[in-house]
Amino acid sequence: MFLSVFDMFKIGIGPSSSHTMGPMVAANRFLEEMRTSPFEFGGLKGSLHGSLAFTGVGHATDRATILGLAGFQADTYDVEKAGAALAAINETGTITPPGLPTLKFYPKDDLIFDYGPALAGHANGMILMATDAQGDVILQRTYYSIGGGFVLTAEELAEGKATEEGAPVPYPFKSAAEMLDMATRSGKTIAEMKRANEHTRKSHADFDRDVQRVWRVMDDCIERGLHNDGILPGGLNVKRRAKGIYDALKAERGMNLTAPHTINDWMSVYAMAVNEENAAGGQVVTAPTNGAAGVVPAVIKYYLDHVPGASQSRITDFLLTAAAIGGLVKFNASISGAEAGCQAEVGSASAMAAAGLCAVMGGTPEQVENAAEIALEHHLGMTCDPVR
Numbered sequence: 525m526f527l528s529v530f531d532m533f534k535i536g537i538g539p540s541s542s543h544t545m546g547p548m549v550a551a552n553r554f555l556e557e558m559r560t561s562p563f564e565f566g567g568l569k570g571s572l573h574g575s576l577a578f579t580g581v582g583h584a585t586d587r588a589t590i591l592g593l594a595g596f597q598a599d600t601y602d603v604e605k606a607g608a609a610l611a612a613i614n615e616t617g618t619i620t621p622p623g624l625p626t627l628k629f630y631p632k633d634d635l636i637f638d639y640g641p642a643l644a645g646h647a648n649g650m651i652l653m654a655t656d657a658q659g660d661v662i663l664q665r666t667y668y669s670i671g672g673g674f675v676l677t678a679e680e681l682a683e684g685k686a687t688e689e690g691a692p693v694p695y696p697f698k699s700a701a702e703m704l705d706m707a708t709r710s711g712k713t714i715a716e717m718k719r720a721n722e723h724t725r726k727s728h729a730d731f732d733r734d735v736q737r738v739w740r741v742m743d744d745c746i747e748r749g750l751h752n753d754g755i756l757p758g759g760l761n762v763k764r765r766a767k768g769i770y771d772a773l774k775a776e777r778g779m780n781l782t783a784p785h786t787i788n789d790w791m792s793v794y795a796m797a798v799n800e801e802n803a804a805g806g807q808v809v810t811a812p813t814n815g816a817a818g819v820v821p822a823v824i825k826y827y828l829d830h831v832p833g834a835s836q837s838r839i840t841d842f843l844l845t846a847a848a849i850g851g852l853v854k855f856n857a858s859i860s861g862a863e864a865g866c867q868a869e870v871g872s873a874s875a876m877a878a879a880g881l882c883a884v885m886g887g888t889p890e891q892v893e894n895a896a897e898i899a900l901e902h903h904l905g906m907t908c909d910p911v912r
Contacts, residue, residue, distance in 0.1 A: 525696060525697070525698035525851070525855050526693050526696065526721060526851075527847070527850075527851035527854060527855070528722060528725060528847070529718070529722060529735060529738075529843055529844060529847040530734060530735075530738070531672075531674070531847075531851075532672070532810070532811070532812045532846070532847040532850040532851060532854075532876075533738045533809050533810060533811055533812075533820075533843060533847065534598070534599070534672070534673045534809065534810045535598070535599040535737070535738065535741050535807065535808075535809050536548075536598035536599060536601070536673055536807070536808065536809070536810060536814070537588070537598050537601045537805060537806070537807060537808070538801065538802035538803060538804065538805045538806055538807075538808050538814050538817075539582075539583055539584065539758070539802050539803050539804075539805060539814060540579075540583040540585075540813075540814050540815060541671065541672050541673040541810045541813040541814040541815070541817075542575070542648050542669045542670075542671050542672075542673075542813065542814075542860055542861065542862055543575065543576055543579055543580065543583035543584075543585045543588075543648065543669070543862075544583050544584055544585060544588045544805075544814070545588070545598045545669075545673040545810070545814065546648065546667075546669025546670075546671075546673055546674070546675050547572075547576065547585050547588045547589040547592060547650060547667075547669060548588040548589065548591060548592035548596065548597070548598050549592070549598065549669075549673060549675045550589075550592065550650060550652065550667035550669065550675045551588075551589050551590075551591075551592025551593045551652065552592050552595075552597055553665075553667070553675065553677075554593070554652040554654075554665055554667075555592075555593065555595065555621050555622070555623075555624065557663070557665065558621070558624060558654055558663065559623045559624060561654075561663060563654070563656070563662045563663060564656065564657070565624065565625070565627055565654045565655065565656065565662070565663075566627060566628060566655055566656050566657035566658070566659070567627050567628035567629060567634070567654070567655040567657075567659060568593055568619060568627050568628070568629045568634060568652070568653070568654055568655070569629075569634045569635070569636075569652075569653040569654075569655060569661070570589060570593075570634065570635045570636070570650060570651060570652045570653065571635070571636040571637075571638045571650065571651045572585055572586070572589070572635070572636070572637050572638060572649075572650050573638045573640075573642055573643045573649040573650060573651070574642030574643060574646070574647045574648060574649050574862075575642070575647045575648050575862040576648050576649065576650055576669065577637040577638050577639050578639065580637055581637075581759075582758045582759060584805060586631065586635055586637070587610065589635060589650070589652075590610060590613060590619075590629075590631055590635065591606050591609065591610060593619055593621060593629070593652075594609050594610075594613065594619055594620070594621060595621050595622040596609070598673070601807065603805075613629065613631060614631055614632075617629065617630040627654075628655075628659075643666065643668070643678075645666070645668050645678055645681045645682070646668040646669075646670055646681065646862075646863075647860075647862040647863060648668060648669040648670065648671075648860075648862050649666065649667070649668050650666070650667050650668075650669070651664065651665070651666050651667075652664070652665055652667065665677055665678075666678040668681050670860055670863075671812075671813060671854075671858060671859045671860025671861070671862070671863065671868070671869075672810050672812045672813045672854065672859045672860070673810050673813075673814075674854075691724050691725075692724075693720070693721035693724050694717075694720050694721065694724070695710065695712075695717035695718075695720055695721055696721075697717075697852075698852070698855055698856070699852065699856065700852060700893050700896075700897075703717075703848065703852070703889070703893070704889055704890060704893055707889040708889075713841075713845075713883065713889060714844070714845050714848050714879075714883065714889050714892055715840075715841040715844040715845045715848075715883055717848075718844040718845065718847060718848045719731075719840075719844055722844070732840070735840050735843055735844075736839075736840075738809055738843065739824070739839050739843070741807060741808075741809050742798070742808075742809050742811075742820070742821035742824070743821070743825070744807075745797070745798050745801050745802075745806065745807065745808050745809070745817075745821065746794050746797045746798055746821055746822070746825055747797075748797070748801050748806060749764075749766045749767075749796070749797025749798055749799075749800050749801040750766055750767060750770045750793070750794075750797045751767060752764060752766075752767060752800070752801070752804075753767045753768070756800060756803045756804055757803070757804060757805065758803060762803070764800045765796060765800070766793055766796040766797040766800050769789065769792075769793045769796070770793050770797070773786065773789055773790060773793060787826070787830060790826060790829075790830065791822045791823065791825075791826045792822075794818070794821065794822035794825045794826065795818030795819055795821070795822035796818065797818070798817050798818035798821055798822065799817070799818045802814050802815075802817050802818075809821070811846075811873055811876070812850045812853070812854065812859045812869070812872050812873060812876065813859055813860070813861065813869045813872075813873075815861050815866065815869045815870070816866075816869040816870045816872065816873035817873075819870060819873035819874055819876075819877050820843075820846055820873055820876055820877045820880065822877075823877040823878075823880065823881050824839060824842055824877075824880070827842070827881060827884060831885075834884075838884040839884075841880075841883055841884055842880035842881070842883060842884050843880065845879050845880045845882075845883040845884075845892060846876035846877060846879055846880035847876070848879070849875050849876045849879040849892075849893075849896045850872055850873075850875075850876045853868075853872045853875065853876075853900070854872075859872045865905075865906060865907045866903070866906045866907060867903045867904050867905060867906040867907075870903055870906060871899075871900050871902075871903030871904065871906060872900070874899040874900065874902070874903055875896040875897070875899045875900040876896070877899070878895040878896055878898065878899035879892045879893070879895055879896040879899075881895070882895040
């Protein structure tokens, strides 16, 4: 079993990895298939099902799907360009995906929220269709957004394809017991084993560059969240709080009033900053999902800013260790809130963060696993659905 660091930590957009990023990825995949198809297309249609329909408006699922069909991608998303493209599509009733002709597409008529029974494969299902010039469907695919920005077709889901296929890795493990046994036999840390696995997919230089970008996006997200205020979108009229708390904490620190317990306030405000940026549709990193995207960055920020002797060079080990734990959760259970509630999202994120922090503080593989276990068990049964 191999899930890359970049599978667990995907750069994308808020507010939901399942309901925003996933549909955009599905739309991108559909365009790829259209480009290699022999058919001549005249239009596009789609339908959102299950959780994608019922929470789609608040999570901008329709917007993400439309922009995905227009060729926008989650990791390079440009807010201003997206807004202009969406306005043009709504005004003209046409869409021009990269590498394809201009197609008929009226979002209000051609992208349907289906509030009937969910599709059989998963709570987050969607169907995308391409039509000919007469409006008859000539290509159709069903996609499932299974959490954390992962997307499978109906066929892939039926085959049980949930992990990356490719060259064998030197340290394969699909359970914590196997991971610890491999660490004992190899004499390597979890991060070292995970890095060796990653290098079967990327060169050393490419891996280091890409993992550093992941942290930069996380850190930038925290900084934006600490300095932005206002009301969050989504219809619940939630006011941003991170900036006010951050300003108060800075003032206390300047007056030498900081008590030991306020370290929890600092970690909370870092996480809140990310959560608010995510809710506003900003650029975030799944960790392992958008809904839990604040936990891992907050703990890394705590480590860097508040732990004596902390080193920027250890962030890669933190993320490698966290990804190893997140991969185990995804392979053996779920990281999808639609499937298992926030125990699957925040519980997984807390286990990943605890493992990463323990690793960079010098913990043994056994201690790292134990830290992850303690964090995860305290979130079992956690739910997170807002009530209007």
